[in-house]
Amino acid sequence: MALSFIGWLNGLTASGVFLFSVIFGLFAIYKARKTHSKPLLYLGLTYFFAGLIFTGDFLDFVTVLLTQTNIDNSIGIIGLINWMWFPGVAIFGMYFGAELIVPKKKWTIFIIYLILGIIFDVFLFLDPASALTYTYPTIPGEDLINDNLVLESVVSILALIFLLSILILDGFGFLRKAIQSTGIIRRKFYYLSLGAFLYIIGGILDGLFDPGISLIFIRAAMIISALLFYLGVKK
Secondary structure (H helix, E strand, C coil): CCCCHHHHHHHHHHHHHHHHHHHHHHHHHHHHHHHCCHHHHHHHHHHHHHHHCCHHHHHHHHHHHHHCCCCCCCCCHHHHHHHCCHHHHHHHHHHHHHHHHCHHHHHHHHHHHHHHHHHHHHHHHHCHHHHEEEECCCCCCCCCCEEEECCCCHHHHHHHHHHHHHHHHHHHHHHHHHHHCCHHHHHHHHHHHHHHHHHHHHHHHHHHCCCCCHHHHHHHHHHHHHHHHHHHHCC
8 A cells, every 4th residue: 555645644654754864963972072062972972863763664665665564563673773762862961051050960860760761661661561552554555554552551651751851851951041142152042942942842742643744743843952052062
């Protein structure tokens, strides 16, 4: 079965976020090594892992293009290879914010979220059926398989903690620093704050809404957030 319009939209936007985020992450890491910029390094790692969250969607899209049907998800492979990378976003996203806002506490924050990230993946792999749910296209190959976290699961609760933490530290934290600063520094912190808000809101909406036209705007916002973050940290 050929992809429907929504299927193409879902597949292209997911692939776009996957490829852009991974490439942007590697580019930021490369630039960080050349300029010896620690914030840029942590930003690159954050977006590299953020891109990998769409690995399952990308593979499902490629599978549909090649075989006209969806990837075999009988063991829940899509959800696992999507969500297993999410702790990386939280760990390095929080460390990135801590480096710029509370550098003396950055290692404490790193260790806390590393432990939470390990717990997240342990629960995810030990009992994926309790953590993940799937929506399959009515006709195989017409759309991608949509995965979501089960709201009552430990994995979902930890994901919410991660998102709220990044929103508070990176979103509101950078906004507070912008208000307290002047000149170029103020502008850079505004870029960082807006980037954080766009990514978190985009990520939440992407998880809440079924694939549709809104995906263009939601996933475009996630890409724009990377550019705002880069403007905020580049020298």
